Amino acid sequence: MSATQRKRALVFDSGVGGLSVLDAIVNAGLAVDLDYVADNAWLPYGEKPDAALVARVPALIRALVDEWAPDAVVIACNTASTIALDAVRAAIAAPVVGVVPPIKPAAEATKTGVIGLLATPATVARPYTDELIAKFAADKTVIRFGSTALVDAAERVLAGGEVNREAVAEALHGLFDAPGGDRLDVVALACTHFPLLRDALAIAAPRPVLWLDSGAAIARRLKDVLALGDGSARLRRAAFTGPVNARLWLAFEARGFSVRARIEAGFSVVPDTGERYG
Template structure:
């Protein structure tokens, strides 16, 4: 294992930064490559067939170029649809992202939990299986919000949103039968932890929010245990799949995550 081999994070946009950040805290010297598939953004409104075709092909090209030691699919939608195909195609460890239904069910006192994700994620059979296995005694409510993804992207660019937009996203869960008793919400899109503070401020009933970022970081730490790292941390690389102008606010936001070098696929 070469100490310079990076960990590669993959998402449709900036959401996977909510997974990169805790990983960086645990492994501060790890070389990092973060891929934002802005050429395919957003994933949440695409069909399963589109995502299943796009993600393995893109990751194949990225692995060939950057030679990572491990890949994190830091996207719930891509993971629930394409994780098995990616693992079959690539001969290196692949860590996926799945909704944190198990810890949410363990925490809920009212036995009503919400799953807030993209439209593509919340309709997946994988969510059915997680709910049946870990939350069979809970009422599991689901709501898909493409708008929250856009709000998270905008926040990293320094654009604030009307708090009513966050209330509207939560209302998609609360307005369902039993939603008034919900006490825990799974943020089943990696974009959503980036606006967790705004969601908490908009919550009318003191909701607790859960996501898998810290657990994924611990998994990456475990899988890379004993491997060599550079003596000094290097600037991280942010890769876009389509060329764009990088406004100063976005460049500053990415720099806060240690991503100072910009590349294009």
């Protein structure tokens, strides 16, 4: 496939959590060019009013689509997908792939009938989550725990910091020590930040369980939407609405990004002072 025939996708998140989705797309072996956008000036989305996100997210993504003309947009954020997916689809012509909490595969995988749902407090409490559980896990026991601290922990780890052991322990306590937690055997990671802490969660857990996320499913959906062939993904640009320290940028460089951009208040995209060309 020639360079001119390669499809382009924009991966969007409130912060670095979408890197877990980007990694899944890369690992799927798809011939696609990828840009990444982090609205880190507004992190975490789970603490923002729904109306504010419905106003901001479609406008920001529309500006990026106008600037970069991707063939598809991946909203790699559970909160944004739940709140603003329809508004984004109405705002742009390109197809939009959202994130769905992996409740269905968790319900299919459990052998004990008890699954954990680890998400942000907002996602845990949303009617959409209730609907997914009623549809796919009505005959299961679903133990829910919401954590904003784990979102911050993932951001800090990617920026070169240590794992927040207290946040990890709190989340595990909320799942395994809840009524029925002694039989829990599958945990659905319903925030894209949390797969970045999978190893820390697994090591600290009281026993081995299956940790599921949505990354592979999103990669398959993107492949279908763009009719992508097999090949190697190419990482192009990473843009941020907020500050990026040097160690965080190293996490992007390690994945193959070489160009860094800044998104200004009016959603115009300009080269960052740390712009680099590989």
